[in-house]
Structures are given as structure tokens and as C-alpha cells.
Amino acid sequence: MFAELNGILNWSLDKFEKGQCVLLSESKTDGSFLIHHFLSFFLKAQCKVCFLGLVQSFSHYSTVGINMLQAREKGQLVFFEGLRNSLDMLLPESDASDAEPQPLSFLRWPSTDLRNLFDFVNSSLSQSENDMSRWASPVLLIDDLSVLLSLGVNPTAVLDFIHYCRMAVCSKQQGNMVTLVHNEDDLGDEDCDLVLHALTHQSSLILQVHGLNTGYCRDVHGQVLIKHCLDHDATLTHSLTHPLINKYTISHISYYLKFRNLIG
Amino acid sequence: MLSEVITGSEGGEGFVLIKDCVQCGGRGLLKSFIKAALLRNETVHVFEFEISQEEMYSGLTDGTSSSLVFHNGYTDPLNWISNEKPFDFSIQSIKSQIDQSKDKESEAKNVILVLDSLSWLLHHIPITDVCQLLQEPKRKESTVKRIIALMHSELHDQGIVGSVSHMANTVVTLSPIPEFTTVNWEVDPYAIGETVQRKKSGKVNREEECYTVQKDFSLIIHHDLHNRKQAIPKPDNTAQVDPAANLTFNLRLSEEERHAKERLSLPFTFSEKKKHSILQPRPGGGKIVYEPDAQDDFDEEDPDDDLDV
Numbered sequence: 001m002f003a004e005l006n007g008i009l010n011w012s013l014d015k016f017e018k019g020q021c022v023l024l025s026e027s028k029t030d031g032s033f034l035i036h037h038f039l040s041f042f043l044k045a046q047c048k049v050c051f052l053g054l055v056q057s058f059s060h061y062s063t064v065g066i067n068m069l070q071a072r073e074k075g076q077l078v079f080f081e082g083l084r085n086s087l088d089m090l091l092p093e094s095d096a097s098d099a100e101p102q103p104l105s106f107l108r109w110p111s112t113d114l115r116n117l118f119d120f121v122n123s124s125l126s127q128s129e130n131d132m133s134r135w136a137s138p139v140l141l142i143d144d145l146s147v148l149l150s151l152g153v154n155p156t157a158v159l160d161f162i163h164y165c166r167m168a169v170c171s172k173q174q175g176n177m178v179t180l181v182h183n184e185d186d187l188g189d190e191d192c193d194l195v196l197h198a199l200t201h202q203s204s205l206i207l208q209v210h211g212l213n214t215g216y217c218r219d220v221h222g223q224v225l226i227k228h229c230l231d232h233d234a235t236l237t238h239s240l241t242h243p244l245i246n247k248y249t250i251s252h253i254s255y256y257l258k259f260r261n262l263i264g
Numbered sequence: 265m266l267s268e269v270i271t272g273s274e275g276g277e278g279f280v281l282i283k284d285c286v287q288c289g290g291r292g293l294l295k296s297f298i299k300a301a302l303l304r305n306e307t308v309h310v311f312e313f314e315i316s317q318e319e320m321y322s323g324l325t326d327g328t329s330s331s332l333v334f335h336n337g338y339t340d341p342l343n344w345i346s347n348e349k350p351f352d353f354s355i356q357s358i359k360s361q362i363d364q365s366k367d368k369e370s371e372a373k374n375v376i377l378v379l380d381s382l383s384w385l386l387h388h389i390p391i392t393d394v395c396q397l398l399q400e401p402k403r404k405e406s407t408v409k410r411i412i413a414l415m416h417s418e419l420h421d422q423g424i425v426g427s428v429s430h431m432a433n434t435v436v437t438l439s440p441i442p443e444f445t446t447v448n449w450e451v452d453p454y455a456i457g458e459t460v461q462r463k464k465s466g467k468v469n470r471e472e473e474c475y476t477v478q479k480d481f482s483l484i485i486h487h488d489l490h491n492r493k494q495a496i497p498k499p500d501n502t503a504q505v506d507p508a509a510n511l512t513f514n515l516r517l518s519e520e521e522r523h524a525k526e527r528l529s530l531p532f533t534f535s536e537k538k539k540h541s542i543l544q545p546r547p548g549g550g551k552i553v554y555e556p557d558a559q560d561d562f563d564e565e566d567p568d569d570d571l572d573v
Contacts, residue, residue, distance in 0.1 A: 117343050122345075156387050164344055171316040171338075197418040198383075200286045202314065229289070 001040040008226060009205075013045045018137050019174045021166055023203035026195060027183035028211030029222040032056075035143045038178045040066040043077065048135035050124040052117075054082030054147040076135060078124040082147065110152055114161035122168050125175070137175040140165055144180035145199075146192055155191045159198050166202060183208070204229050258261070265459045265471040267483050269434055270300045277410055278401050278433030281382075283417045283425070287440035288455035291315075291380070292477035294414045298378060299324055299481040307375045309362050313337040313384035323481060337384070354389070355397045362408065368385070374409035382413040382428065383420065391424055398431045402552055409436050434461045441474065453486050 006012060024034045032055070042049050043066050053061055058081050060069040071077040078264045079102065089104045103120040106112050125138040148158050162179070171174045181199060200206060206227040212220060269280065280297070284290030294407050302324070308331060312320055317334050325332055335358075340346055352358075362375060377400070379385060385394055400408045417425050417437075429435050437458045453474035461469045474486035508515050517525065529535060556562045563569045 113342075115342075118344060159387065160342060163341075167316070167339060168345075171319075194419055197286050197416065201284075201289060201416050201419075 002037055002043065005037060006041070011041075013041070013192040016045065016176075017171045017205075018176060020176050020205055021170050021199075021203045022176065022178040022205045022207070023199050024178065024180040024207050024209070026180065026184040026209045029186065030179060031207075031209035031210055032143065034207055034209065034224075035141065035178070035180055036061070038139075039068075039141055042139040042141075042176070043068075043071050043161045045138050046076070046134075047139045048076060048125060048131060048137075049128060049139045049141065050078045050080070050121055051141045052080045052082065052121070052141075053143055054080075055143050057081060057083055057132075075131070080120065086151075106153055106157075107151065113157045114148070114153065118168075121165055125169060125173065127173075138169055138173050139175055140169045140177045142179045144182065145195060146180075147197065149191050155194045158195055162199065162202070163194075180253055265461070265469065266436065266457050266473050266475060267485055269436070269459060269461070270297055270483060272300070272304065279398050279413070279431060280409045280434045280436070281429060281432035282412070282414045282436045282438070283429070283437045284414065285416075285440070286418060287546045288438050290414050290436075290438050292454070292481070293438070293457070293475070293483075294378070294380060294412065294437065295320075295324060296477050296481040296483055298332070301376050305331065307331045307333065308378060309333045309335060309365070309375055310378045311337055311358065312380050313341060314381055323479065335361055341384075341388075358397060359400070359408075371405075375407055377408050377411045379411065379413040380550050382415040386415075386420060386424060386428075391427065395427065395431060400426070432462075434459065434529055453484075463569065540543050 009016075011017070022038070024031055026032075039049070039061070049071070051061075058068070058079055061079075068077060068079065072079055081177075082104070085102075085104050086107055089102055089107045101116045101119070103117040105116045106114060113252065121140060125140065127135065127138065145158060145162070148161075149155060165177060169177050179199065181196050182192055184194055206229065208225040208227070209222055210225070211222045281295055282290040282297075284293075296309065298308055310320060310332065317336060320334065323330075324372060329479055357498075358377075362377065382394070398411060400406050401411055415425070415428065437460075438455045439458070440455055441453055454476045455474070456472055457475050458472045459470070463469070476484040476486070478484060
């Protein structure tokens with residue numbers, strides 16, 4: 001968790017905006033450090049977290065930052081390990097698994113939508129009275145959405161899934177949702193662009209991670225642009241942009257505020 | 265022109281399309297259309313697919329206005345949660361939903377149909393069906409007087425955006441304010457709206473305006489858009505550096521120096537005196553004597569005959 005980023009967003013563990021749909025986009029660099037940031041932030045803020053980890057294994061995520069094992073045992077964290085589940089789905093050990101709907105059923109029946117995956121999210125985050133007293137608002141983290149497109153899911157189906165997650169988590173339960181998407185503007189990937197643009201319209205906070213225009217640098221890995229979209233709100237002011245430079249070493253990340261006139 | 269379209273004083277009928285982009289969303293403008301219609305005491309049917317009822321109502325009404333009818337396509341449009349009848353996107357269903365709620369009212373009034381957003385509909389039903397719905401205000405017996413739709417133009421192919429735009433009587437295309445704007449605005453403009461209006465007579469009006477939507481969804485139009493365009497090159501002129509300044513040598517001529525320069529004859533100028541001196545045979549100069557051989561076929565009339573090979 002990076003205190004500097006929290007300071008810029010004006011978030012703290014006991015006070016942060018609820019009902020937000022946060023979009024993280026990465027282009028020409030790795031943006032997963034933001035996923036780790038939000039994961040450890042929401043776990044420390046005592047939120048009930050559902051984490052769809054489609055890119056890495058559980059042990060990878062738990063070694064990077066916070067002790068996830070403890071959170072999972074306490075029932076605070078529901079972790080969905082996409083790598084293992086997809087293998088189980090494609091190479092089932094017995095036929096018994098067909099009886100109940102699996103979250104990744106679209107892998108075997110490509111024409112189906114992502115309804116089962118949404119049901120998994122919804123049931124993980126719907127809180128019992130006991131949960132409500134223990135945990136703060138629910139949070140859904142997705143790392144990352146582009147994997148679903150790579151697995152052959154129709155972009156409209158991905159957007160339907162996001163629509164339902166947003167409705168259930170952000171609107172109904174006043175929780176937060178954080179989604180990572182690749183930004184492949186240069187590559188001309190139409191499906192990826194469609195999902196990214198649609199999510200940009202729906203998100204209230206956007207963090208864009210870019211590689212440096214000047215190319216590779218050993219110390220500075222890229223810049224983060226932060227946009228607050230106030231379009232949903234009645235106060236229609238222009239979006240704010242904070243250019244940052246992030247420098248990360250193996251164990252920690254430090255941010256350097258960069259003034260706008262230094263960029264161009 | 266944008267505010268006239270919103271108030272309905274100029275070409276209120278037909279299909280109004282708002283095309284927004286990633287940099288500037290058009291929902292604020294859509295809400296100001298709804299607000300203006302409510303103030304005129306017209307019945308507005310909102311088919312909402314992207315935001316919740318609370319978000320749509322915030323700032324518009326105190327929730328009691330009967331002339332704003334909300335059709336919820338947001339909560340469960342695909343019937344994933346409840347096992348009730350799913351939201352029906354078909355045109356017949358949308359029309360019958362309007363008719364049903366109209367029956368409840370005592371007087372038959374013309375209604376305004378708001379689609380937020382058209383992008384959602386285009387992703388879920390065929391474009392032919394969407395176009396049929398958009399034709400509705402043109403039918404004489406229809407109660408739908410006006411359709412106002414928001415469309416996110418990046419989410420569709422150019423072809424689809426083009427066909428929908430062709431059906432519209434008025435198209436408002438939003439684009440972001442360029443960053444290098446130099447004018448000091450009193451209120452920062454939100455976006456540039458380009459309004460294209462096709463009249464029944466065939467006349468096409470086009471105007472670009474900067475606008476801001478205020479908290480009460482009234483619109484501020486910034487009239488100095490054209491000043492802004494002219495104002496851009498100004499800083500370039502003042503910033504231009506004089507290349508002759510601060511030189512270590514003199515580039516300018518005094519009057520005396522100019523006369524001296526003009527008097528000087530340069531080596532390549534061919535004056536009369538020079539010509540004369542060259543053409544006059546000088547003492548001790550050489551002379552060419554030519555004696556033809558016996559075999560030479562010398563033509564007196566054409567001495568250069570042998571050059572034509």
C-alpha cells in the first residue's frame with residue numbers, strides 16, 4: 001500500500017469514497033502494482049473482498065504484499081484462482097462437477113454468458129448479518145478483465161458481466177469495484193478497445209499507467225494519470241489529472257510528483 | 265443553437281442524438297434536456313440502462329414528479345438475478361410500456377422518450393429494430409413526439425454510428441476542449457458541442473459551441489468560441505525572436521555605406537568599358553591563321569558543315 005497514492009486520492013483507511021467503480025488501465029508497462037495496492041488497502045480497511053485473480057496464483061499474490069492466507073481463513077477474503085479453476089474446468093477429474101454450475105463454465109460451452117461467474121461474485125459478497133457487523137462495505141477486484149477476452153469471451157458478454165457487478169456491488173451494496181484492463185490502443189485490438197472505452201464511460205475514477213514515451217529507463221518505470229470523472233454527479237466540472245512518476249524497486253514503490261510543465 | 269434545441273424553440277420534434285466520447289461524457293447534457301422538458305410540463309419516459317434510478321433522479325426532481333416516468337433497464341435487464349420476466353428490449357415492448365403508463369393519466373399527452381443509452385440497445389438488439397424505434401416520431405398516429413438518445417460513439421462501428429446519425433433530425437457531437445486554449449474563461453467550459461440540424465425544408469444548420477452544464481442542469485453557452493480560435497496564434501507572434509538582435513557583427517547599412525555598395529562594380533557585371541577593352545586587339549596579341557588542306561571539302565557558305573555528323 002502506498003501512502004502517497006492515498007494522499008493524492010484523498011483516501012484513508014477509515015474514510016474513502018464508496019460506490020465507486022475504479023478502472024486501472026495499463027499500456028506498455030505493468031500495472032499490477034496498483035492491484036496489489038488496492039488489495040492491501042481494502043483488506044486493511046476491513047472490507048469484505050472478492051478477488052478474481054485470473055493472471056497469477058494465490059501464492060504469488062500473497063507473497064507480494066499482505067498476508068492473504070489469514071484474511072481468507074477469517075472469511076474476509078474470497079479468492080478465485082482462475083489458473084487452477086480453468087484447468088479443473090477443462091480437465092475435470094470426475095463427471096460429478098457438471099451437476100452444479102461452475103464460474104468458468106464458458107470455457108466448455110463458449111456460447112454461454114458470464115452469468116455463472118457473476119453468481120459466484122454475488123454470492124461471495126452478499127453479506128449475512130454476521131458478516132455485516134464484522135466487515136465494512138464489499139469490494140470486488142478483478143485482475144485482469146482482458147484475460148476473459150483472450151479466453152474467447154464475446155466483449156458484449158464481458159460488458160454484461162461488468163454491468164451486473166457494478167449494479168450489485170456499487171449501486172446496491174454501496175461497495176467498490178476495481179478492474180484492471182490492458183490498453184492496447186496501438187495494437188488495434190478492437191475487442192479490448194471496446195471494453196476499455198465502455199468501462200471508461202462507466203467508471204468514476206480512472207488510473208492510467210503508461211510506460212515512458214522516451215523509452216526504457218532503469219529508475220523510472222512509467223507514469224500514472226489519475227482522472228476523477230464527475231460526469232455521473234450533478235457537478236459537472238472537468239476531470240482532474242495528476243501526472244505522477246512511479247519508481248519501483250523490488251520491495252517498495254515510491255512516487256515522485258511531477259509537474260505538468262515538465263512533461264511537455 | 266444548442267440552448268434553442270434544448271428549450272425546444274427551434275426544431276423540437278423528431279429524433280435528437282447526443283454523441284459523446286471517452287474524454288467528455290454526455291449525460292449531463294442529456295439531463296439538461298430532461299430538465300428542460302420537465303419544466304415545460306411535458307411527460308418524459310426514461311429508459312435507463314447505465315445508471316441507477318437514484319443517480320438519474322439526483323438533481324432532476326425530488327422524486328415526486330409524476331411527469332418523469334422511469335423504466336428500469338439497469339437493475340436486471342438480462343434476468344440474471346430474479347426469475348421474473350426479463351426486461352424486454354423489443355420495440356413493441358417499449359411502445360406498450362409507454363402506452364400502459366399513459367393510460368393511467370387522465371389526459372392524452374404527447375410524450376418524450378429518452379434512451380440512456382442507445383449504445384446498450386445497439387449491443388443487445390439488431391440495428392434494424394433500433395432504427396424502427398427511432399422512426400417512431402415520424403409516424404402520424406404516434407404519441408412519441410420526440411426521442412432523445414445518448415450514444416457512446418467509440419463503442420460502435422463507423423457504419424452503425426453513421427446510420428443512426430442519418431436518422432436523426434438533430435445531432436449533437438461532443439468533443440473535448442483543446443488543451444492549448446488561451447482564453448481566460450469565467451467558467452471553465454466542459455466540452456465543445458457541434459450541433460447539426462436538418463430541417464424539413466432540407467436546410468442544414470451547423471454550429472459549434474462551448475458549453476458547461478451547471479448544477480441545476482441549466483446550460484452556459486460560451487459565445488467566444490471563435491475568438492478562441494483567433495486568439496491561438498497571438499502568443500506565437502509575440503514570442504517570435506528577432507534573429508538580427510544581439511549579433512556580434514553589424515547587419516545594417518548606413519546611407520553612406522549603401523551608396524558605396526551601389527557604386528561598386530562586381531566582377532561579373534559586363535559594363536560597356538569592359539566589353540570595349542576585351543574586343544580591342546591588343547599589341548602583342550595572338551592571331552589565328554587557317555590554311556585548309558587540299559582534301560578538305562570547305563564550304564564557303566557553311567563553314568561549320570563538318571560539325572553536323
